[in-house]
Amino acid sequence: MKLNHIALVRLSALGDIVNATIVLQFIRQKYPNIKIDWICEEVFAPLLTEHPFIHQVHTINLKKLKKEKNFSGVVQTVKRLRALPKYDLIIDMQGLLKSAVVSRIIGKNIHGYDKDSARESLASLFYASTSNIPYELSVIKRNVALINDALDLQISDEMIDTKEPTLPAYERPFFTQERYAVFVIGASWASKIYPKEKVAEVCNSLTCKTYIVWGSEQEKADAEFVAQHSENAQLTPKLDLKELCALISHASLVIGNDTGPTHMAWAYNVPSITLFGPTNERMIYPTTTNVAIHSDSKVDISHIDKNDFSIKDIDPIAVANKAKELLKW
Template sequence: MKICIVKLSAMGDIIHAMVALQFIKKEIPNAQIDWVVESGFRGVLENNPHIDNILPINLKSIKKNKSEIFNQYKILKSYSKNNYDIVIDAQGLLKSAIVSKIIGAKIIAGFDKESIREGIASFFYNKKVHIAYDANTIDRNATVICEPLCIKITGEKIINKDKFLFSSSHVENLPEFFNLFVIGSTWESRNYPKEKFVEIADALKIETFVVCGSEEEHQKALWMQEQSEHLHVLPRGSLDELKFVISKCSLLIGNDTGPTHMAWGLNVASITIFGPTPTNRVYVTPINRVVKSKSEVNHYKLNKNDFSICEIEADEIVKIAKELLS
C-alpha cells in the first residue's frame, strides 16, 4: 500500500500527527509512507525510519510572489506520479485539501465538515472521519490518519508509544545533566514571563540552556543569561540538531509550542506551560506534565489577548520540576 500523508505545518501539529506512523507500520509493515510538508518543517520528519519519502512544498512562497503558485502546482503534480492508494489530509484546511486533491488517489481521506474549522475542505474527501473539534489534538491527528486505514487507536497505545523523533546530528560539549527552557511561541500571550523562567532556573540550580528561534527570542535569552549563572543561550542550529539536544536533556520546560512538544515525541521529561490555549493539545504522562493558568479556554475561538499565563507562579513549576528530576 502506498500512503501519502498531508500535514503541512506547524511544528507542534506535525509532531502530534507523527505518532500515528508507528501504529501504521505495526499493522501494515510493508506500507510505503510519504509525507507532504512545508519545506521549513521537513527537519522535524527527517531520519524517521517509518517515512519513506519527505515531499517538501513551499506554499508560503505564494504570499510573497503570486506567480509561485505555478511552480508549487508543478511540484505537486510531480508527486501525483507516485500513484498513491490513499492520500490522507491530516490538516483539515482548504489549502491542504486542495494539495491532497492535486496529488490524487483512489481514496482521499480527511475530517468531515463538523470536525474542522474550514468545513469546506471536507468536500474534497471521499472518505471522511468524524472526531470532535475540541477533542485532544493528538487523538484527532492519530484518528484522522489511522481510521481510514482501518487501524484502531486508543489512548493506551499513545501513552505507551515508542519515541518517534530521530536525529543524525551530534552537538558537542553538552553537559551530562542539563535542562532546557523553550521561551518563545507564535503569540506573545502564550509566552511565560522571562523573569519567572529566571526564578525557576535559580530555584533548580541546574545548568540550563535557553532555546530561541527568532532574534527577539535571542535578545530575551541574552537578558536571561545575564540574570542567572545557571542560564546559557543555546546557539541556534538546525531542527535536526535541536532534536538531538532535546533528546539529551534532563528536563524541558516551555510554552505550548513546537520545540516543547518535541520532548513528548522523544519520551523526554517535560513541563508545558499553558495560558490561552487548551491543555488537551498534549497527553499528560508520568514524565510529561502541564501547568495551566486559571483562565477558561474556548476551543472554537482562542483569545490572543489572554495573558493569564503571566499569573502562574514560578514555585508551582519548580515543585513539579523537582518531582520529575528526582
C-alpha cells in the same frame, strides 16, 4: 485493505507536525512493507527526512509563494504535486482548505475530517471519505482517531502511552553537559510566552544547567536576559531543526510554552512541563511525566483569545517545584 504506498499531508506548523508523527510507528506495525510519503512546508522537511518510517518527504512553499505573489511558482508547485506517485490513499491530517486543495491536486482518494470536525469545514468537500472526530479532543487523539478510521488500525490509549519515540534519534549536542534541562522561551503569539523574568526565577530554583532555546532575535535577547539573571541558565547556539531534536531528546526535562520545541519532549519520551495561558491541555497528551501548568483562564479552544496574557500569572515557584519533582535528582 491492500496498501502499498500512501501519503500523509500535514503542511505545518512545527508542533502540529511533531504531534502527527505518532501515527507512523502504528501504520508500519500493521503494514510493515508500506511506503509512507509526507507532504509539508519546506522549512519543516529536516524534521522528517531522516525518519526511518518515511519513504520520501515532498515539500511546498505556500507561505513564500503567497507572500511574494509568485504565480509562476504556484504553477510549478501544482505541476510537481501532480507528478507525485499515484497513491493508494492520501490522508489530510490538517483539515484546512489549503491542505485539502494540496491533497486534491495529488490525487482523488483522500480521507480527512468531516465538515463538523475539520478546522475549516470547506476542506471536507475535497475528500472521498471523512471521519467525525470532535475538534475539542486532544490533538494527539485526533491524529490517532483519524488514522484509526482511515486505515482500521485500532490504536489504543495503552499503545499511545507505551509508544516509541516518534522522531529520529540524534547524537547528543557537543556543548551539553551530562545532565541538563531545557527551557523553551518562544512561541508563535506574544500571549503564549512566559515572562523572561519568571523564566529566570525558575532557572534560579533549579540545581542543574538549563539551556535556553531561542529562534529569533527577540527570543535571543530574552534568553540573554535570563542568562544574565540566573547562574544556571545558558543560551544555546543557533540551532537548526536536527540540532534542536538532538538537544531535546537528550534532556532530563523540558519546560516551555505551548510551542513546537516543547512538544518534542513528549515525542522523545522526555519529561516536560508545558505552560498554558490562552490555550490548554488539548494541545498535548498529558502523562505522569508530561504535565501542564496553566493560568486560571477559561479557554474556549474553538475561539482562542490571543489577547489573553494570563500566562504571566503562573507562579514560578509552582513551575520550579514541579520541575524538581520530575527531575528526581
